[in-house]
Amino acid sequence: MREKEKAVVVSQECIGTGIYSMIIKTKAADSAVAGQFVSIYCKDKTKLLPRPISICEIDKENGTIRIVYRVVGGGTEEMSGYKSGDGIELIGPLGNGFMQRENKKAILIGGGIGIPPMVGLAEALKDKAEVQIVAGYRDELFLTKELQENGSLYIATEDGSCGTKGTVIDAIKDKEIQGDVIYACGPTPMLRAIKEYAMGKGIECQLSLEERMACGIGACLACVCKSKDKDAHSNVNNKRICKDGPVFLAEEVEL
Amino acid sequence: MREKEKAVVVSQECIGTGIYSMIIKTKAADSAVAGQFVSIYCKDKTKLLPRPISICEIDKENGTIRIVYRVVGGGTEEMSGYKSGDGIELIGPLGNGFMQRENKKAILIGGGIGIPPMVGLAEALKDKAEVQIVAGYRDELFLTKELQENGSLYIATEDGSCGTKGTVIDAIKDKEIQGDVIYACGPTPMLRAIKEYAMGKGIECQLSLEERMACGIGACLACVCKSKDKDAHSNVNNKRICKDGPVFLAEEVEL
Amino acid sequence: MNTKVNIAGVEFKNPVMVASGTFGSGAEYGEFVDLNRLGAVVTKGVANVPWEGNPTPRIAETYGGMLNAVGLQNPGYDLFAKRDIPYLQNYDTNIIVNVCGRTTEDYIDVVEKLGHESVDMLEINISCPNVKHGGIAFGQDPKAVEAITKAVKAVAKQPVIMKLSPNVTDITEMARAAEAGGADALSLINTLTGMQIDVERQKFVLANKTGGLSGPAIKPVAVRMVYQVANAVKVPIIGMGGIASAKDALEFILAGATAVSVGTANFNNPNTTIEVIEGIEDYMERHGVEDINNLIGSVK
Amino acid sequence: MNTKVNIAGVEFKNPVMVASGTFGSGAEYGEFVDLNRLGAVVTKGVANVPWEGNPTPRIAETYGGMLNAVGLQNPGYDLFAKRDIPYLQNYDTNIIVNVCGRTTEDYIDVVEKLGHESVDMLEINISCPNVKHGGIAFGQDPKAVEAITKAVKAVAKQPVIMKLSPNVTDITEMARAAEAGGADALSLINTLTGMQIDVERQKFVLANKTGGLSGPAIKPVAVRMVYQVANAVKVPIIGMGGIASAKDALEFILAGATAVSVGTANFNNPNTTIEVIEGIEDYMERHGVEDINNLIGSVK
Numbered sequence A, B: 001m002r003e004k005e006k007a008v009v010v011s012q013e014c015i016g017t018g019i020y021s022m023i024i025k026t027k028a029a030d031s032a033v034a035g036q037f038v039s040i041y042c043k044d045k046t047k048l049l050p051r052p053i054s055i056c057e058i059d060k061e062n063g064t065i066r067i068v069y070r071v072v073g074g075g076t077e078e079m080s081g082y083k084s085g086d087g088i089e090l091i092g093p094l095g096n097g098f099m100q101r102e103n104k105k106a107i108l109i110g111g112g113i114g115i116p117p118m119v120g121l122a123e124a125l126k127d128k129a130e131v132q133i134v135a136g137y138r139d140e141l142f143l144t145k146e147l148q149e150n151g152s153l154y155i156a157t158e159d160g161s162c163g164t165k166g167t168v169i170d171a172i173k174d175k176e177i178q179g180d181v182i183y184a185c186g187p188t189p190m191l192r193a194i195k196e197y198a199m200g201k202g203i204e205c206q207l208s209l210e211e212r213m214a215c216g217i218g219a220c221l222a223c224v225c226k227s228k229d230k231d232a233h234s235n236v237n238n239k240r241i242c243k244d245g246p247v248f249l250a251e252e253v254e255l
Numbered sequence C, D: 001m002n003t004k005v006n007i008a009g010v011e012f013k014n015p016v017m018v019a020s021g022t023f024g025s026g027a028e029y030g031e032f033v034d035l036n037r038l039g040a041v042v043t044k045g046v047a048n049v050p051w052e053g054n055p056t057p058r059i060a061e062t063y064g065g066m067l068n069a070v071g072l073q074n075p076g077y078d079l080f081a082k083r084d085i086p087y088l089q090n091y092d093t094n095i096i097v098n099v100c101g102r103t104t105e106d107y108i109d110v111v112e113k114l115g116h117e118s119v120d121m122l123e124i125n126i127s128c129p130n131v132k133h134g135g136i137a138f139g140q141d142p143k144a145v146e147a148i149t150k151a152v153k154a155v156a157k158q159p160v161i162m163k164l165s166p167n168v169t170d171i172t173e174m175a176r177a178a179e180a181g182g183a184d185a186l187s188l189i190n191t192l193t194g195m196q197i198d199v200e201r202q203k204f205v206l207a208n209k210t211g212g213l214s215g216p217a218i219k220p221v222a223v224r225m226v227y228q229v230a231n232a233v234k235v236p237i238i239g240m241g242g243i244a245s246a247k248d249a250l251e252f253i254l255a256g257a258t259a260v261s262v263g264t265a266n267f268n269n270p271n272t273t274i275e276v277i278e279g280i281e282d283y284m285e286r287h288g289v290e291d292i293n294n295l296i297g298s299v300k
């Protein structure tokens, strides 16, 4: 039986404006793969729904995971106050994770708070394939050291303060980045542009999607995305992001 | 302007089974008198109503008050977990407090968790009058040292494990305690018996009452008790315990 | 930046008032809140004669809310007019008197008497779930809503706000009936009828068995009803139900409320009204809103 | 100590089940909960044909609760019968199939087909606030309630539970109508219609604008309705609305529910059902209750 686990915060630090990195000692580390997520319950009892947060890095040896998140509301605000030793309730790992293609030249694309899962993916892929990473920021950079250590990093910033001025697509074109497979996570407009780009190039493209979740395990049908074909489970053109995803092949889903 | 105050817990200890004593640094100490109470807000945001708790002792020099309470539900459970240095939000002092009769031989009667306010009252009265204290417990004793220091203490226990076996009235009769004025706080059946006893003896009797409260300041009319005569404020036979009380003359109220 | 709103010809310095029954007639909370800063004080319901209200316990705490069955205890019109109206006249805020009754005649009696007083508006409570006669009985039948509104309007000297009950299948039907009866404005929502049982003692927590549910727990129902009513009638709406922050208040305003009332939240934080007023100003600044009237009902 | 209850001839090992739509058909939560321990699994609503449901966002979090506007997405009867019923038959628990439809014919179609399956009971959802046609439209008019109940009963092979909407003026009227139509049991409550507005983005949080409010926030309303209905009809009641603990469940049972369902609380704690079952046993022991049936409706 799986269960809601009382995990423990190992450490937390602020790594950018409103962006926090937390190491959690959790059983989820045992089986987690890159691209999966955990759902974290708030201590504030007025907030009933767990918060889905991607796994950024997995340390199987120490039985810990790292998450990196942005404070956007009450739940993440609460989390940002946790200290080393605090309890943190969660379920996970949840979702499917990225399909790691061996020997396929990889382009990992992260946009904003979609960057964290790319760290774990890069770590997992680097012995299996050539890893190139394109990270898109508004202005302030974070996680660049971790990304650099696991592949060749290209940066795009909206304000041009670092790397290519513009979007991740601008960076790919600007730097003429080539690859066999794209793995991406970020805001929907970015994913839409990446899908179009990949389809144009005819290369495989895996997208990690986001939606509001209640159960996080596939039971409540809160978190669906539109699928191109009828989905085997739902029997309609809806896939559950929490269970069938969050990672989908670009051609499977409508954005 | 008065305000919801962010007070600070100075210390807390468990002084009996499920009974806690907490020292709070609060502005309420400046003006508080014995028999008044504070209303304490929970940190658990699902609980909106503040918890009324009597002031047990007042230390004006240090700007602190002491409260002694029993864990009976979620709010007091939460409070019992507070540690030295924690914030504690409250309003107070609230209510009227006991009318301290100078040179009138006093019988202070506390039953169960109605005992705490008698400590502060005994301290305030001891230089003004002869203080006799009757404390009724189920079995386990608490606050006896504080009571002893401020008057002659008589104990009644339901199981007879200490002092008179029976009620506070049994103890008064048993020990032939005489006085000019009774001050009492405790469960309603006890107060009813005391009222009857005092009326029979024809002596003044002040009773501290309890009721569920919302505002704690007299605005919402949640916490009324029945009054013998039409109340000047309500214009009906209801008095607000939080504002007009919690202390009433026995003959004013119906129990 | 303009935060003034106008309801039926009455100008409010800002759209933030207090919900009837949670603030007395202002005297007690006046120690915690500068009443001059409020858009209005809405008084506890007053009847033509004193009412004793219900036995205690009158309240129970619930998850994110509370139940009350105060039962409209009030000192009756005469003492109210002598004491509470003059008290409020000391402040630079609008006075809205909430009126309750058991029969149409009761309501009319109070409304007529109030015609001689300088109060700004009347709020007619036809939605109290905690009294056997009157109250909610009037508020759950569109014909009764229209009739009582007409009867009140016929004698009222001040603009009339009808306060609606959420314990109905279709709130727009009640709103339309009130509008048809001539209501100048609507207040919604009153409390949802609820119950709590003490399982250890195996008895009802409230002496009245049922009580009215209020507080943040009910806010989504209230916002929905305000939105529905705003799209069904032309008269302005005073929105309430669980407002505890400026964000909450703005939800109601965006949904179509011209003003808002803070009720249960006062018990949790006596300073709520002031925080709501300041929070709305801050929001307007951040969003470059010149006039609060531009926000009313702007989410469609 | 007996925790068995009987509803319309069906025996339940204990009175604790899950609320439709919050537990799928059990497969996903089966990883967290031993389904053999539940009194019943109530499935997500199933229609005669697959339904796509509403656009996203489908949910919003509220103070002590949540809004959902899933819109009854379901795989349609055929896949459901082929996959979900056999899955549940592997467990020693009762199977209650929740049925939805847009027209009376839709409901009848599913109910007829289910007649050939070994499921224990049918729960007819006439109270979903999140679909344009069908659902709540049937549940807010006593004539419609009676008619649909009759139509379903005419073809049903299993006992029929009618699931009532709380968005009505008088819940007992709907309960009586369902009883008059031949309902074997009643489920209540479904969700209260609510709304949330994102004030920063100035738009509705839910794509559907309104959604159904569930969770602890609504419990007092649900307990009140269960109490009212228990005192108005003779058929057994399955109570739900905000149950998150044994204490909550017992409130419903003392108010008159023969069984209870856990819905939204599963999202907050997948182990809630088990904790409720164990907590009820513990309560019975502490209070010396030999038979849970002695608790049903015992607070009057």
Ligand SMILES: Cc1cc2nc3c(=O)[nH]c(=O)nc-3n(C[C@H](O)[C@H](O)[C@H](O)COP(=O)(O)OP(=O)(O)OC[C@H]3O[C@@H](n4cnc5c(N)ncnc54)[C@H](O)[C@@H]3O)c2cc1C
Pocket (backbone or CB within 6 Å): A037, A049, A050, A051, A052, A053, A054, A055, A067, A068, A069, A070, A071, A072, A073, A074, A075, A076, A077, A113, A116, A117, A209, A210, A211, A212, A213, A246, D060, D061
């Ligand atoms: C699979 C997945 C992985 C994610 N990984 C990360 C990550 O690694 N780092 C990170 O910073 N954020 C991540 N998010 C977004 C994160 O879940 C939200 O920022 C967070 O739930 C906001 O909670 P809050 O209480 O602070 O905000 P509030 O806005 O107060 O939350 C209100 C409700 O909306 C939900 N919600 C709000 N924003 C989102 C959103 N963008 N996606 C889904 N639900 C939302 C909340 O869960 C909650 O139920 C991920 C989301 C998903 C679905």
Ligand SMILES: Cc1cc2nc3c(=O)[nH]c(=O)nc-3n(C[C@H](O)[C@H](O)[C@H](O)COP(=O)(O)OP(=O)(O)OC[C@H]3O[C@@H](n4cnc5c(N)ncnc54)[C@H](O)[C@@H]3O)c2cc1C
Pocket (backbone or CB within 6 Å): B037, B049, B050, B051, B052, B053, B054, B055, B067, B068, B069, B070, B071, B072, B073, B074, B075, B076, B077, B113, B116, B117, B209, B210, B211, B212, B213, B246, C060, C061
């Ligand atoms: C004037 C006054 C002085 C008091 N002084 C003391 C004291 O010195 N020590 C002490 O231990 N207790 C005292 N009490 C009782 C104390 O207020 C309750 O025990 C406490 O509110 C229970 O809160 P809870 O969350 O633990 O219990 P819950 O039962 O979970 O509380 C639920 C709700 O009921 C209210 N409530 C429950 N029991 C009581 C009660 N007996 N009186 C009033 N409201 C209640 C709570 O405030 C809350 O709103 C006093 C009560 C009053 C009115």
Ligand SMILES: Cc1cc2nc3c(=O)[nH]c(=O)nc-3n(C[C@H](O)[C@H](O)[C@H](O)COP(=O)(O)O)c2cc1C
Pocket (backbone or CB within 6 Å): B214, B220, C019, C020, C021, C022, C044, C045, C068, C070, C072, C098, C125, C128, C163, C189, C190, C191, C213, C214, C215, C216, C218, C240, C241, C242, C243, C261, C262, C263, C264, C265
């Ligand atoms: C203790 C209490 C007393 C109330 N008394 C009245 C009243 O006298 N007249 C009235 O119209 N509404 C009364 N109400 C309803 C409130 O005015 C308001 O409509 C309701 O509580 C919802 O708002 P809230 O959630 O902000 O409290 C009362 C509410 C509470 C909690």
Ligand SMILES: Cc1cc2nc3c(=O)[nH]c(=O)nc-3n(C[C@H](O)[C@H](O)[C@H](O)COP(=O)(O)O)c2cc1C
Pocket (backbone or CB within 6 Å): A214, A220, D019, D020, D021, D022, D044, D045, D068, D070, D072, D098, D125, D128, D163, D189, D190, D191, D213, D214, D215, D216, D218, D240, D241, D242, D243, D261, D262, D263, D264, D265
């Ligand atoms: C996400 C979600 C989906 C639901 N789907 C259904 C459904 O398909 N059929 C139905 O009758 N009720 C449905 N409901 C209502 C629940 O079964 C239940 O009546 C309601 O949520 C109140 O219980 P709760 O507060 O324990 O959740 C749904 C509720 C939620 C939260």
Ligand code: FES
Pocket (backbone or CB within 6 Å): A212, A213, A214, A215, A216, A217, A218, A219, A220, A221, A222, A223, A224, A240, A241, A242, A243
């Ligand atoms: S969150 Fe429940 S199905 Fe995805």
Ligand code: FES
Pocket (backbone or CB within 6 Å): B212, B213, B214, B215, B216, B217, B218, B219, B220, B221, B222, B223, B224, B240, B241, B242, B243
């Ligand atoms: S608690 Fe509000 S009047 Fe006493």
